[in-house]
Amino acid sequence: MTATATRVLVLNSGSSSLKYQLLDMTDATRLAVGLVERIGEETSRLSHTPLAAGGDKRETEGPIADHEAALKAVGAELTADGLGLDSPELAAIGHRVVHGGLEFTEPTVIDDAVLKEIERLVPVAPLHNPANLTGIRTARALRPDLPQVAVFDTAFHTTMPEHAARYAIDVATADAHRIRRYGFHGTSHAYVSRKTAELLxxxxxxxxxxxxxxxxxxxxxxxxxxxxxxxxxxxxxxxxxxxxxxxxxxxxxxxxxxxxxxxxxxxxxxxxxxxxxxxxxxxxxxxxxxxxxxxxxxxxxxxxxxxxxxxxxxxxxxxxxxxxxxxxxxxxxxxxxxxxxxxxxxxxxxxxxxxxxxxxxxxxxxxxxxxxxxxxxxxxxxxxxxxxxxxxxxxxxxxxxxx
Structure with a gap:
């Protein structure tokens, strides 16, 4: 990472959506925010707001076939504002991943092994992890040279003691199928609990x-x-x-x-x-x-x-x-x-x-x-x-x- 690379693109991939924000981490300024909805439908919509330039929201409608097309469309909008995905100022792409199980207790640089483990957790997060994986794979294909980081919703809750995390069912069955309480919305709970302390x-x-x-x-x-x-x-x-x-x-x-x-x-x-x-x-x-x-x-x-x-x-x-x-x-x-x-x-x-x-x-x-x-x-x-x-x-x- 170069000394001038201070921007982070945050991606939150849903099954038919892609929510994103581009931030400059020198002062946590939002440079752009947006959302691609109804991916895979004829009436897909991209809403993009270039905050850095103080510009108005731009909305476009039309078919966006898949997440790769969606991220390319996002890249085109960012490029139009001088904030393209190929910018040397982009330090990393951060991905929201809903379920990290017990394997991931902190943000993790994504490699093939990490991808495989996230995929292994799909049975306990069938509505979320597949979409998160799609976003990761798409971003890695477009910027294979850039660090991609997974931030897990479950990570903040891995500090729960066993007596709070365990269900009262047969231990061997629970362990064999990884049945326990993981918790979600962890990034929000971490942020809000810290901000509450600051407020006090x-x-x-x-x-x-x-x-x-x-x-x-x-x-x-x-x-x-x-x-x-x-x-x-x-x-x-x-x-x-x-x-x-x-x-x-x-x-x-x-x-x-x-x-x-x-x-x-x-x-x-x-x-x-x-x-x-x-x-x-x-x-x-x-x-x-x-x-x-x-x-x-x-x-x-x-x-x-x-x-x-x-x-x-x-x-x-x-x-x-x-x-x-x-x-x-x-x-x-x-x-x-x-x-x-x-x-x-x-x-x-x-x-x-x-x-x-x-x-x-x-x-x-x-x-x-x-x-x-x-x-x-x-x-x-x-x-x-x-x-x-x-x-x-x-x-x-x-x-x-x-x-």
Missing amino acids: GKDPAEVNVIVLHLGNGASASAVAGGRCVDTSMGLTPLEGLVMGTRSGDIDPAVTFHLKRVAGMSEDEVDVLLNKKSGLIGLCGDNDMREIRRRIDEGDERAALAFDIYIHRLKKYIGAYSAVLGRVDAVAFTAGVGENAAPVREAAVAGLEEMGLAVDASLNAVRSGEPRLISPEYARVAVAVVPTDEELEIAQQTYALVSA
Whole structure:
């Protein structure tokens, strides 16, 4: 890597999408951001915003056959802004990889052996790792000379003790099939827990934080002194909180019942729990703004869905307070956590004996900055901390390749 190579391109590859950001790590400035949607369809769309030049968003529509074509289209947009993929200022490409198992506990430079191991983990992340692999292979083919770094969603959670990570099933069976709790959204939990400590003016090693990452996918974590000691998602991202389309915690016997009594196949049960449950299964909507609008109009199904969502949140706040012993802060993040004031208010309502409270006026403020929304007298700080997974990936990538 040359001394002038300070840029990192972050890629987040989905099955039919490619989200990207280009950052200059001298000061963590975003130079460009964008998204390619509906890859493989006739109506593919590329949205690109050249932030460095202060330009307007550019959108193009038309067929983009595959991820290789998508990345080439992204490269063309970057080149038009003088930020091309062939630039000597590009230090590395950082890839979000959802599942790293126990094998990957930190960012890793990708070689053939690493690729093979990520592929071996596909059975425990069938919806995510294949798409991540496609993005990696595409980028390596276009820039084989450039370091490619995998940053794993699961890595932050590998510090969980065995008593938190193990399921209470036969050990030999669990080990043979790598069945354990891995956790996800790790880059977000790492970033937000660290930023929460900064907001409190303390070293992360001194702070115990409960992080609530509430988006369409949602997860909670208990972070003690900068290390994850428990998290709500498990073998897959299905376990834990009520989510937009996922059930979260459920009696595992429900799956047997649906197969035996309803005659549902394994695939049908999978689709039910992952795509037709959670908020959308309860009330037909997975957009919290629409749910709140319906509640205001007296919709009982929406109100029940909201109450179930909040009840699960409170259970995890209580559980993780017990796990941590001392809680310094509860941090809300991601789309719902950052923007839905009623969710934050309801989640801590009635928890005053635990030291939690929300100031109504502070909670109502909309801001893109980390902020406290608890009153000064509250024993436990309640914070809103916008997450930045792309920056976290870029920082970890750059630190590795510039070491």
